[in-house]
Amino acid sequence: MAGIVAAVELGRSGQRARARDALTALWERIGADGDALHRCTLAHYLADLQDTAEAELMWDERALAAVGGLTDERARQYHSSLxxxxxxxxxxxxxxxxxxxxxxxxxxxxxxxxxxxxxxxxxxxxxxxxxxxxxxxxxxxxxxxxxxxxxxxx
Missing domain, CATH: 1.20.58 (Methane Monooxygenase Hydroxylase; Chain G, domain 1)
Incomplete structure (x- = not known):
C-alpha cells in the first residue's frame, strides 16, 4: 500500500506519467491474482491516470472485479474504519x-x-x-x- 500511496501522490502533484508508470509496475508485480485490496486500490487510482475513456473503463472494471474478492476483515487490516x-x-x-x-x-x-x-x-x-x-x-x-x-x- 505504501507504494500505491506514493504513486498516487505523484499523480496528485501533476506527475501523471510517472504515477501511471509506477502504478503499472506495481500492478505487474502484484499480478491478476494478488491481494484484492491492493488490486482494487491500484486499479481505481490507475483509471484516473489514463488518457482515454476506454482505458479508464478497463481499469475501473478491474477495480470492481477486484473488490469482489475483498473482505471487510482484509480492508480493516489496512485501516480500521474500512x-x-x-x-x-x-x-x-x-x-x-x-x-x-x-x-x-x-x-x-x-x-x-x-x-x-x-x-x-x-x-x-x-x-x-x-x-x-x-x-x-x-x-x-x-x-x-x-x-x-x-x-x-x-
Missing amino acids: QVRGFLPSLHLNLADDHRRLGDPEAAREHLAAARDLSRHLPGDQYGDLVRDGIRNVTRALDAGSTQRLDSHP
Missing part, C-alpha cells in the same frame, strides 16, 4: 462516468442506479459528500447528453 460496501458507490460511479463518456447511456444509468443505491451506506463525511456530489454531477451530464470529461468528478 468496509467493502464503502468502496462500491465510488466504483460504480466511476463506471457510470466511463460509460457516459463513451456514449453508452444505458450502462451509465445502470451503474448510476447502483451507485445511488449503495451510497446510502456512506457516512455523512467529506468522502460520502464527494461521492454523492459525483453522482449528481454525472447524472446531470448524462441527462444533458454530454460525453465530455467532468472536472468536478473525483
Whole structure:
C-alpha cells in the first residue's frame, strides 16, 4: 500500500506519467491474482491516470472485479474504519462516468442506479459528500447528453 500511496501522490502533484508508470509496475508485480485490496486500490487510482475513456473503463472494471474478492476483515487490516460496501458507490460511479463518456447511456444509468443505491451506506463525511456530489454531477451530464470529461468528478 505504501507504494500505491506514493504513486498516487505523484499523480496528485501533476506527475501523471510517472504515477501511471509506477502504478503499472506495481500492478505487474502484484499480478491478476494478488491481494484484492491492493488490486482494487491500484486499479481505481490507475483509471484516473489514463488518457482515454476506454482505458479508464478497463481499469475501473478491474477495480470492481477486484473488490469482489475483498473482505471487510482484509480492508480493516489496512485501516480500521474500512468496509467493502464503502468502496462500491465510488466504483460504480466511476463506471457510470466511463460509460457516459463513451456514449453508452444505458450502462451509465445502470451503474448510476447502483451507485445511488449503495451510497446510502456512506457516512455523512467529506468522502460520502464527494461521492454523492459525483453522482449528481454525472447524472446531470448524462441527462444533458454530454460525453465530455467532468472536472468536478473525483
